[in-house]
Amino acid sequence: MDARESSGSAPAQKATRDMYLPPERKKIADGGTAHISAKEFSVYYGEFEAVKRVSADIMSKYVTAIIGPSGCGKSTFLRSINRMNDLISSCHTTGALLFDGQDVYGKFTDEVLLRKKVGMVFQKPNPFPKSIFDNIAYGPRLHGVNDKKKLMEIVERSLKKAAIWDEVCDRLDKNALGLSGGQQQRLCVARTLAVEPEVLLLDEPTSALDPKATAKIEDLIQELRGSYTIMIVTHNMQQASRVSDSTMFFYEGVLVEHASTAQLFTNPKDPMTEDYITGRFS
Amino acid sequence: MNIGTRKILDRSFTAVGIGSIVVMAVALMIVVVPIITNGIGAVFFTGTVEHRKMLFSEFKRGDTENLSSEVASSNRYRAKVYEMLTGFEAELEAMEPEKKVEFKGKYSEVRAALQALLGPFPGDPEPMLTRFKYGQTRWEKAEEKLHDLLYESKWDNSNPEVMAKEYFVSRAIGFQGTSLVKLFPYVKDNLDKMLIPEFTFYWGFITDSSVDSHFFGGIWPEIQGTFFLAFGAMLFAFPLGVVAAVYFTEYARPGFLNSMLRSANSTLAGVPSIVFGMFGLAFFINTMKVSESKSVIAGALTLAIMILPTIIRAAEEAILAVPKTYREASLSLGSTKWNTIATVILPAALPGIITGGIISLGRAAGETAPIIFTAAVSVGSAIGLADVLTSPTPALSWNIYNLASEHEAAAQIRHVQYGMVLALVSIVLMLNLSAIVLRARISKKLKG
Ligand SMILES: Nc1ncnc2c1ncn2[C@@H]1O[C@H](COP(=O)(O)OP(=O)(O)OP(=O)(O)O)[C@@H](O)[C@H]1O
């Protein structure tokens, strides 16, 4: 079957997805709008088409999981949303990707402003080699907050939101590289939150962490759901089903299926999705 | 490969490695030990009363009372020498003309040797050059001069097949039958009483200006000049180099022009320093006219051009070694490219950049060729900071060369040359050491 076709029917999916939402989430979803929408969106590395004509709506304040086998273009798609792919000179796009109705790759788009609104947490924790305080304050300082008291407030709030305040509040002036991997990852989340983004992109945020630290990050996502539009790439099916409202399944650059998480995991429409989530291939 | 062969290979490699390190260490010792021992000898040595006289009259240093009592006691023993001389002169007058001519020649040699040893005789006119105003200031030199007094050096040319050999003939034999024959044992036995050798710590060697073309040491102008030149070069080369490295790594589009620039930079790093010296003269002095003739600024600029490629390369490598994740993290927080460079990339690359910088600083301090035509003079006083735009300066590297090969009394002041070598080596070592310490401190701060 042509995978491209199934991804093309976004409006129909939207209706079904809402039906599967739990009651408390429904309230948020009601009147929910597409925060990010891709229209025939492709990403190329040179000649190679890594993301193939994807059309999808990512709803505001949803947690959207992206699953798929390795090399299927999950990271590429995620990174194209805040234009991190600009760092790769061979990378270019076709089609349209809209954020808040504006073309992300438009001629007049300010990618710096875009990245302020679309924060990202990477697979490997990447704190700066600075103090914990300076790590969190880095973003706010960039955007013009210099008042020490205000910065402290932001740092505290962000660390609390990322559920790591209790662990680091007495050593804010210590180097962030001295933290454990799990703590570093939550610090990175806090650092991203400090900029007050609208969207959080998480690219396999727990793949480098042990189960305990993973649980903390998952709790954190639960905590943040409803306040941010969150997109999370994961190889862990349980994680996807636990934390997300809707799920996208990619295969070789093609968006095979995009549905509410409950539906995608219990009643996938596409046989390929079923094969993947039941572990028949990976 | 079986385990036996592998082990043998491992072992032999280890042996070769250790062997080469040992060879290097030995070579280093062979170079460094004489530098250190001879260099220290310039500051710590057995000085004579002549040295103390020199310090007092040239620098007003030393204890007047002590010195005058020393001089008085030394003069008591010298008086006998002078007495013998006048005695012999009278004897000479009374001789037959033939004999007189023969002895007169020998006698003037003895006189000259004594003058070199003890300084001008009483009643002699004041010599023009400071070096002739005093006798031997260092005891080991005095012993050499004593040997010159006691023995005449002759050359054995009898066998034309081999090189002429030097041999010594006692002068006392030549004066057999005259009153002067007693002079030689007297001077030999009483030299220590006439010169009063004493252990001396001559710190002025480092802090004084040179007296009579470094005859007695005094290398402060050279040290200061070296610092001016090296730091002046850094002042230009370091910011320029870092900016260029940032441009190459962050802004330049890969392409023909960029790769041309990079290979030009690598080529420049390998150009012999004398070429930079000529370039500095032709460009900075003759074309740009940064100064009338040699000046510190022209030398510093020339050195800057010389070390620029190295700084650029070191900074480039340091910047490229910064993990890509830092850049991603910063950009993803909505940082501009410039901000990312200034607040994340450069601080993380700083240890590498600084190491490159300080190694270049050491190189600038040690190079001779670039400053020959642009900044260095053989003798001069320490210049003030205000004069760097117009005056040339002595510098250690150039003066070491000068003392070794061009100074008219090179052989007599080897110790000064070694003192300069040690000073230069210490400065470069100190710079490198501070690079290591600085690097370690910054790295530690970055690593947490
Ligand atoms: N910088 C690049 N240059 C060229 N090709 C790339 C580049 N980065 C990724 N690709 C290719 O694009 C495709 C998608 O890569 P991507 O990293 O998006 O996969 P992914 O789904 O995130 O995989 P994983 O689960 O292993 O992280 C792969 O075939 C990969 O080889």
Ligand SMILES: [Mg+2]
């Ligand atoms: Mg990936």
